[in-house]
Amino acid sequence: KWISVLDKVREIASRIDLQKIIVVPGSPDRPDLTGIQNSVLLEDFLVDAGDIDFVPRSFMDPVYIMYSSGTTGLPKCMVQGSGVLLNHLKEHVLHCDLRKEESTFYFTTCGWMMWNWLVSALAVGSKVVLFDGNPFHPGPGALFRLAEKEKCNVFGTSARYFAALEQSGHDIPGEHNLSSIRAFLSTGSPLLPEQFDYIY
Known part of the structure; x- marks a missing residue:
C-alpha cells in the first residue's frame, strides 16, 4: 500500500529553515511539491547539479550526530568525526x-x-x-x-x-x-x- 508523507514534509518544512529539500519519489507518479519551500525532485536536482567543491576537513571535524538507543541507560549523544568514513571504507573493503x-x-x-x-x-x-x-x-x-x-x-x-x-x-x-x-x-x-x- 502506498502512503504519501508529503503532508508531513510540508509541515516540517514550514517550521525549519532549509537550503534545499530534495524529494525522492517512491512511486512512478510525479508528486505535487506545492507548499514545500525550497523543494525539488531528485531528477531535477541532478540536472542542475554542478561540480562538487571538495573542502579539506580535519579528521575530527563532525560528520554525524547520533544517539544511542538507551538500552544500557539514558540515550547518549555521540558526535563522530569525519575519520569514521575512512573506517567505514576499511570495513567495506577489508572486512x-x-x-x-x-x-x-x-x-x-x-x-x-x-x-x-x-x-x-x-x-x-x-x-x-x-x-x-x-x-x-x-x-x-x-x-x-x-x-x-x-x-x-x-x-x-x-x-x-x-x-x-x-x-x-x-x-x-x-x-x-x-x-x-x-x-x-x-x-x-x-x-x-x-x-x-x-x-x-
Whole structure:
C-alpha cells in the first residue's frame, strides 16, 4: 500500500529553515511539491547539479550526530568525526571484501547507525540496495527475495530478524538462490549460536 508523507514534509518544512529539500519519489507518479519551500525532485536536482567543491576537513571535524538507543541507560549523544568514513571504507573493503559494482544490503532505518555505514559503501563503487517496509511481508522471505533479485554480495540485518526468521520456520536455502552472497552480517545484539547455525 502506498502512503504519501508529503503532508508531513510540508509541515516540517514550514517550521525549519532549509537550503534545499530534495524529494525522492517512491512511486512512478510525479508528486505535487506545492507548499514545500525550497523543494525539488531528485531528477531535477541532478540536472542542475554542478561540480562538487571538495573542502579539506580535519579528521575530527563532525560528520554525524547520533544517539544511542538507551538500552544500557539514558540515550547518549555521540558526535563522530569525519575519520569514521575512512573506517567505514576499511570495513567495506577489508572486512566485507566488497568490490566495485557489487551490491550490498543492510536492513536498517535512516535513524540507525547502520544507515551511515551502509551508504558509505557508495565510496567503494558498490550499489546500495534499500528496503522500505515490513520484512515479513509478503511472507517471511521478503528480504531474501530482494537479495536474490538484486544479486546482493553482502547481506546485513539484526540478530533479532534472524531469530524471528528461524522461529517462523522459513527455509532460506530451500526457497532462495543466494549464491551471490559472500557475507552475512548481523548487529544490534549478539547472534546466538542457534541463529548462526540456522543462517549457515
